[in-house]
Amino acid sequence: MRKRRDVYTKRAKQEGHRSRAYYKLQQLDRKYKIFHPKQLIIDLCGAPGGFSQVARDCTNGNVSIILVDLARIKPMPGINNIIKGDITDQSTVLKIREVVERNRSIHKEIVVLADCSPNVSGNWSTDQAIQIWLSEVALGISNYFIAAKFVSKAFQGETFNKFIEEVKTYYEDVKIRKPRSSRRTSAEVYVIAQKRRDLELKLYDSNSLLADE
Numbered sequence: 001m002r003k004r005r006d007v008y009t010k011r012a013k014q015e016g017h018r019s020r021a022y023y024k025l026q027q028l029d030r031k032y033k034i035f036h037p038k039q040l041i042i043d044l045c046g047a048p049g050g051f052s053q054v055a056r057d058c059t060n061g062n063v064s065i066i067l068v069d070l071a072r073i074k075p076m077p078g079i080n081n082i083i084k085g086d087i088t089d090q091s092t093v094l095k096i097r098e099v100v101e102r103n104r105s106i107h108k109e110i111v112v113l114a115d116c117s118p119n120v121s122g123n124w125s126t127d128q129a130i131q132i133w134l135s136e137v138a139l140g141i142s143n144y145f146i147a148a149k150f151v152s153k154a155f156q157g158e159t160f161n162k163f164i165e166e167v168k169t170y171y172e173d174v175k176i177r178k179p180r181s182s183r184r185t186s187a188e189v190y191v192i193a194q195k196r197r198d199l200e201l202k203l204y205d206s207n208s209l210l211a212d213e
Contacts (some may be wrong), residue, residue, distance in 0.1 A: 021050035021115055023181040024190065025151070029058055032175065032192050034149060037062035040107040042096060042145065044087050044138045045116035047071040052079050055113070064103045066096055087116070088137050093144065100145055109148035114138030116153060128157035128187070135163060135191075143170060150193040157187060167193050 029035055035058040043052045047069035055063055056078045066081040067073060073082050081099045085092030100110070116134035118127050135152045142150040150171065154160060168174050171193035178189045 019048055019050035020181060022053055024179040025051050025054040025113070025115075026058075027179040027181060028151065028177060028190060028192060029054060031177075032194070034111065034151060034192065034194075035059050035063070036108075038106070038108045039063045040100065040103050040110045041065045042100075042110065042112045042141070042147070043067045044112065044114045044141065045069055045134065046113070047073050049073055049076050049079070051113045051115055052076065055111075064099075064107060066099050068092065068096060087134070087141065093141060096141070097145075110145050111149040111151070112138060112142035112145070112147040114142075114150075114152040125158065128155045129159055131155040132157070132159040132163050136166065139163075139167060139170070146196070148194070148196055150191070152191045152193075154189055154191050155187045156189060164191065167191055169197070170199065171196055 035041075035055050037059045039055075039059070041052070041055045041063055043055070043065060046052055046067045049067060052065050052067045053076070055065055061078045064081065065079045066083060067076070067079055068083045068085060068087060070084070070086050072084060075082070083092065083095050083099075085095060087093070114135055116131065116138060118130040118134065120127055132154060135154050138152055139150060150167065152167075154163060164174065164176065172195040173193070175192040176189050177192065178184075182188050
């Protein structure tokens with residue numbers, strides 16, 4: 001299976017993509033039609049930028065993209081909004097909100113992408129729980145901005161089913177898929193959530209994040 005991974009890594013370098021994650025999202029988009037022109041994309045845990053490249057390429061650049069990661073990200077053609085920050089930190093969400101509010105009037109819908117992974121400790125139970133927690137944080141941000149679509153990595157394990165049920169609370173159409181470019185032996189899958197449910201989401205009004213200040 002390492003050979004499969006290396007093929008995509010080599011291909012990404014040859015074709016000028018930031019990472020082999022490019023092919024994971026590209027394969028999902030071909031099946032589920034995630035991206036359309038005039039969307040506002042929030043790419044969480046997005047370094048080095050593979051997912052953002054897919055969103056840009058699939059729409060011929062006719063989207064706005066907010067690329068967020070704690071790591072420093074090199075500038076990318078067609079992607080003007082890069083935020084260095086921790087998605088679990090309120091200040092990072094406020095920075096995202098500033099960009100969203102500047103762009104909301106010109107976009108039909110918001111899409112949140114989350115390719116979050118923990119710093120691997122070697123303890124699978126701990127790593128899996130942290131990964132799902134990061135995905136839950138990303139779901140909270142998706143709800144905060146009432147995103148029409150939510151696409152997230154998830155590690156299968158003890159807390160996986162609970163996370164899926166939470167996603168289904170907010171979206172009618174929830175698919176779980178492993179792209180061909182993922183290793184077959186990996187516990188990694190992707191959750192593709194579309195058709196947001198018509199819920200009362202006053203909890204995620206634009207001022208709610210500041211309620212405790």
